[in-house]
Every structure is written in C-alpha cells, then in structure tokens.
Amino acid sequence: MGHAFASAWSPDGKTWRQTQSGKKGAEGQMEYQLPPGSASASGRVLVAWGPPYSPAKAEEWVRQTGSEHRMAEEMELCRSREGRRVPMLRISEGDRVPERRFGVWVHARQHAWESGSSWVCQGFVEWVMSADVGAAWLRQNAEIYVVPVMDVDNAATGNGGKDALPQDHNRDWSEKPNWNEVAAAQKILKGLAAEGRLDVFLDLHNPAPGDLKAFFYAPALELLQPEAKAFKRIS
Known part of the structure; x- marks a missing residue:
C-alpha cells in the first residue's frame, strides 16, 4: 500500500503551507483539499509536491x-x-x-x-x-x-x-x-x-517516497584517518 503524503500550496509563491494527507481517488489519482480562502486576491493558488527552491x-x-x-x-x-x-x-x-x-x-x-x-x-x-x-x-x-x-x-x-x-x-x-x-x-x-x-x-x-528513515553513506574504514575511525560506529 502506498503512503498518502501532503502537498504544498501557496497564494503568492513565497509563503508555503501543507495540505492534509491526500486521498487516493479513481485511476490512481490523488485528491487534496485546500482550506477556504487559499487563493490570492487574483484567484491564483500554486500547488507543488513540496515547497520549490529555484x-x-x-x-x-x-x-x-x-x-x-x-x-x-x-x-x-x-x-x-x-x-x-x-x-x-x-x-x-x-x-x-x-x-x-x-x-x-x-x-x-x-x-x-x-x-x-x-x-x-x-x-x-x-x-x-x-x-x-x-x-x-x-x-x-x-x-x-x-x-x-x-x-x-x-x-x-x-x-x-x-x-x-x-x-x-x-x-x-x-x-x-x-x-x-x-x-x-x-x-x-x-x-x-x-x-x-x-x-x-x-x-x-x-529520500525516496518509501524511505521513512534518514540514511547516510560514509567512507570505508580503511580510507579513514585514526581520528575519524574513532567516531564511526558500525551498526
């Protein structure tokens, strides 16, 4: 089963907020609800999967x-x-x-x-x-x-x-x-x-959509200096 994520929305492209989690509709579509008054004075509202960073x-x-x-x-x-x-x-x-x-x-x-x-x-x-x-x-x-x-x-x-x-x-x-x-x-x-x-x-x-925990890549132990090896914990 896929995860239902929120989307981001903004009336002006500067201040971004999140919707509630989406609901899966027909034919694999996702439905998101925006609160009343979400649009700008000109009637515009921007929607993205996450706040953009251009x-x-x-x-x-x-x-x-x-x-x-x-x-x-x-x-x-x-x-x-x-x-x-x-x-x-x-x-x-x-x-x-x-x-x-x-x-x-x-x-x-x-x-x-x-x-x-x-x-x-x-x-x-x-x-x-x-x-x-x-x-x-x-x-x-x-x-x-x-x-x-x-x-x-x-x-x-x-x-x-x-x-x-x-x-x-x-x-x-x-x-x-x-x-x-x-x-x-x-x-x-x-x-x-x-x-x-x-x-x-x-x-x-x-992270990918299914990656619910943070993960990190670190160099192999043989590439590290002694000081760095002391800080690396193997799980």
Whole structure:
C-alpha cells in the first residue's frame, strides 16, 4: 500500500503551507483539499509536491547571507553549460589562516527535482550562522563551502535531472566531467585534498517516497584517518 503524503500550496509563491494527507481517488489519482480562502486576491493558488527552491531563490539567499554576515562571502562556483550563475557561499570566521582550517564542502540538488535538499542546505547554513556553541566553533575552525543548487539548468527549466543525458550530475564525478558545476567543484575539492584538509564532503539528496528513515553513506574504514575511525560506529 502506498503512503498518502501532503502537498504544498501557496497564494503568492513565497509563503508555503501543507495540505492534509491526500486521498487516493479513481485511476490512481490523488485528491487534496485546500482550506477556504487559499487563493490570492487574483484567484491564483500554486500547488507543488513540496515547497520549490529555484536557482533564483538560491541566488537571492546567497546574496542576502553574504550581505548580512561578515563571515559569509558570496561567490560564484561557475557558469552552467546554459550560462546560468551557480551561486556559492564561503564561510569562515576569525583570523585563522585557511591552511589551518578544516575543509568542509556541502552541496545540494545534483538531481534538480530534489528541492528538499536545498532547504536542508539553507537550514544548515542558518545553524552555522547561529549563536550555537558548536556552530561558532565550526565557523571559527573550518573553511566551509556551500552550493545550494548544483544542477541549475534543470532546476530552472523544471526538469528532473535524474539520469539526464549525456550524464547524470551525480555520476559525473570523473576525470572528464561533462557538467561545469562538477568540474568547478572538483577543482576546489582537489585543492583542499592536496592541502590535506578535505575533511567533510556532504552531498544532500531527497529520500525516496518509501524511505521513512534518514540514511547516510560514509567512507570505508580503511580510507579513514585514526581520528575519524574513532567516531564511526558500525551498526
């Protein structure tokens, strides 16, 4: 039996709310009910499987974060194959030189339709910028790169991106990547690795509909340094 999930709706494309769980109708259709007065003054209401996160939203958020926080630098990872900007943040606080900082890389949306991962990415940065003791320690001791949308072209045009031709973004990590975003990310990551400080690589994805628990992939034990092995728990 399939799971009945809620949908997202918005009168203005800015404030999003969730419906109650949908009801399966005839011929596999799903029915969702919206509360009275859901539409805007013009009679418009937007509906999506989840709150969208467009490349324009990513660019606006990166720009705003960079302007509001001295420790956050607005950057451009690259231009996509279709000429779109790929916004990126670089976060570090204090006088510690980069060579003495942990290297942390976080990106989302290698598959364009997995918009939830961009929201998680933004939430991570909001925590990093917070007064939390752990967040303060991280930004003072690490150099953090954040890319909220990797596959900007498919995200902009509304394509899924999964199994895209000639190469899925998520499978493009090779000696000769097809996508500009992957090639640009590899350049920075290889630089961190050469300096011996590629410490965290976090690739955010959406779970599948049947994945009701979070899961993580971690390197094999033989690839970890002794300090990292001490933190890895085998279940």
